[in-house]
Amino acid sequence: MEEPFKINQKILAREVRLVGDNVPQGVYTTDQARKMAQEQNLDLVEISPTATPPVCRVIDYSKFKYEQKKKTRELKAKQTKVVLKEIRFGPNTDEHDFAFKVKHAQEFLREGAKIKSYVHFVGRSIVFKERGEILLLKFAQALEDLAKVEQLPKLEGKRMFLYLAPKAAIVAKPVAKPAVAGDKQEKKAPKPAVAQEAAPQDAEAPAPAAADTE
Incomplete structure (x- = not known):
C-alpha cells in the first residue's frame, strides 16, 4: 500500500521548507533537513508537496499516521451515526x-x-x-x-x-431556557429603591399637627 506522504529518502525535491516547533523554520537542502530529523530520531515528512519548495515537518511518522487515522475514524463516525x-x-x-x-x-x-x-x-x-x-x-x-x-x-x-x-430545520433547534425570565426579574429588582426615596416625603406630613398644638 502506497504511503499517503513521502518521507525521508522518498522526498525527491532538492530543497524543502521546514515548519514546526522542534526545528528552526526555513528553507534547507533536503539532505540538511534529513540530517536534522535523524539527529532527533524522527522522520522528515513532506506534508505539502505542491508548495515551492515543498513543505516538510520533522515528526514521528508512525505516530502521525495513527493520529490521522484516528481523526478520520472519528469524523466518519460522526457523519454516519444515526440514532x-x-x-x-x-x-x-x-x-x-x-x-x-x-x-x-x-x-x-x-x-x-x-x-x-x-x-x-x-x-x-x-x-x-x-x-x-x-x-x-x-x-x-x-x-x-x-x-x-x-x-x-x-x-x-x-x-x-x-x-x-x-426535518433539517428541527434538528438542534435552540430551546428557550427559563433562566431568561430570571434575568428579567433581576432587572426589575431596583424598583424598591424608588419607594425608599419617597419615604422622607411622608415623614414631613406630621408637621402641621405640631403647629395646631401650639
Whole structure:
C-alpha cells in the first residue's frame, strides 16, 4: 500500500521548507533537513508537496499516521451515526396511548433521531391490517411539522412499519431556557429603591399637627 506522504529518502525535491516547533523554520537542502530529523530520531515528512519548495515537518511518522487515522475514524463516525428509536403500536391502540407515543416521538425527532414505528399484529388481528395502516398514517400526520416520511406503511410478516426522519430545520433547534425570565426579574429588582426615596416625603406630613398644638 502506497504511503499517503513521502518521507525521508522518498522526498525527491532538492530543497524543502521546514515548519514546526522542534526545528528552526526555513528553507534547507533536503539532505540538511534529513540530517536534522535523524539527529532527533524522527522522520522528515513532506506534508505539502505542491508548495515551492515543498513543505516538510520533522515528526514521528508512525505516530502521525495513527493520529490521522484516528481523526478520520472519528469524523466518519460522526457523519454516519444515526440514532433510530422504535415506537410500537397495537392495532387497537386507544387515543390516550396514541397521544403519549406522539409526545415521545416529538422529543426523539427534536434530538435528531429517526423513528421506526410499527403496528404488531398478534394472532388473528392480522385481519385488521388496514386499521394498522390508518393508524400509522395518522401518526405521520400528527408529526408532519417535525418529520418527513422515509417509508410509507409496509407490511413485513406480522408487523407493519413506518419510517420517519427529522426535518433539517428541527434538528438542534435552540430551546428557550427559563433562566431568561430570571434575568428579567433581576432587572426589575431596583424598583424598591424608588419607594425608599419617597419615604422622607411622608415623614414631613406630621408637621402641621405640631403647629395646631401650639
